[in-house]
Amino acid sequence: MIRSIYILGPQSNMVYSKEYAKSDSRETLVEFLVNLAHFLGSVDLESKTEYMSFSTARIFYTVRRDFTFIFMADKADDAAQIEERMGQLVTTFVKDFAPLADANLPLDGFDAKVDEIAVTMVKVAILGYAGVGKTTTLHLLRGETLPLVHDPTIGVSIKKLPDEVQNANIVLWDLAGQSRFSILWAKMIANAQVVIIVTDSTLENVLRSKKLVSLVKEEVPEAKVIGIANKQDLPTALTPERVGQILSIPTYELVAIDISYRDRLIQIIRRAILEGKAETKAS
Numbered sequence: 001m002i003r004s005i006y007i008l009g010p011q012s013n014m015v016y017s018k019e020y021a022k023s024d025s026r027e028t029l030v031e032f033l034v035n036l037a038h039f040l041g042s043v044d045l046e047s048k049t050e051y052m053s054f055s056t057a058r059i060f061y062t063v064r065r066d067f068t069f070i071f072m073a074d075k076a077d078d079a080a081q082i083e084e085r086m087g088q089l090v091t092t093f094v095k096d097f098a099p100l101a102d103a104n105l106p107l108d109g110f111d112a113k114v115d116e117i118a119v120t121m122v123k124v125a126i127l128g129y130a131g132v133g134k135t136t137t138l139h140l141l142r143g144e145t146l147p148l149v150h151d152p153t154i155g156v157s158i159k160k161l162p163d164e165v166q167n168a169n170i171v172l173w174d175l176a177g178q179s180r181f182s183i184l185w186a187k188m189i190a191n192a193q194v195v196i197i198v199t200d201s202t203l204e205n206v207l208r209s210k211k212l213v214s215l216v217k218e219e220v221p222e223a224k225v226i227g228i229a230n231k232q233d234l235p236t237a238l239t240p241e242r243v244g245q246i247l248s249i250p251t252y253e254l255v256a257i258d259i260s261y262r263d264r265l266i267q268i269i270r271r272a273i274l275e276g277k278a279e280t281k282a283s
Helices: 028-041 081-095 098-102 109-117 134-140 179-188 203-219 241-248 259-282
Strands: 002-008 014-019 050-053 057-064 067-074 120-127 156-160 169-176 194-199 224-229 251-253
Touching: 002 028, 002 081, 014 028, 014 109, 028 057, 028 067, 028 081, 050 109, 057 081, 067 081, 081 098, 081 109, 120 134, 120 259, 134 259, 156 203, 179 194, 179 203, 194 203, 194 241, 203 224, 224 241, 224 259, 241 251, 251 259
Parallel strands: 120 169, 120 194, 194 224, 224 251
Antiparallel strands: 002 014, 002 067, 050 057, 057 067, 156 169
16 A cells, blocks of 8 residues: 655655655655655656665655655555556646646645545455444444444444555445344455454354354455454453464454554554455465
8 A cells, every 4th residue: 555655846845745654753754755856866767666665665766857756655565556556646747737836836636636546445344243342343443432332233334444544445344243134244245355353252252253254264265354352351251362263363352442442453454454465465
């Protein structure tokens, strides 16, 4: 996924920036980008796009009409695809927005064009039996008021995740857990890149949830599957490690009614998306 986009002008001034992921060291990053733009002004890339790799990310860069274009992307991304998107953005900018930038005028409409090029659709399905806390987990992720009374999901609840999961336009499918809806599960998880199996951490529910893991691996074998051991605040809860052993999938602890778990859960989903992409690329 593309993490951020920067366009610097002839004087290495920041003409445009769009950040899909929060950065704890933005000032340091911008300073590095300005120095990079200075350096690129002294070499001839011949309109080519090149990149440099870091531990978890790549920086793609190219120069057109004295403007330096920089993409930061995940290392698991396909380089050819990122270069293609950068080419689309460069063409759009040079054709329709460079004159505005030259005149120091607002780049009206450019932000929407950037999103059209950079945003990726990712389907994340939340699967689990009734009462395990799927809907509460969804509210937690979205930073919404947590429900005090259990209101069973009827059918499918489709919601978008917050911006902290980078530029992926992630749609969460909170599937109804009642057994009468089980006939729909296979259809609803079709084409999901990530499937989250939520349990209430009781032995009975975890053993029952093994059926869901089998369903996912049969219907969407390429999906990244992770487990969420919810209700860890209850005395009868199995540890996440034990739940993971039973389900045979990576499993993480959660107390969905505790807001302090939100950032951790967002990072778990983000990592699952990246790992899923890396595994797909490797295969």
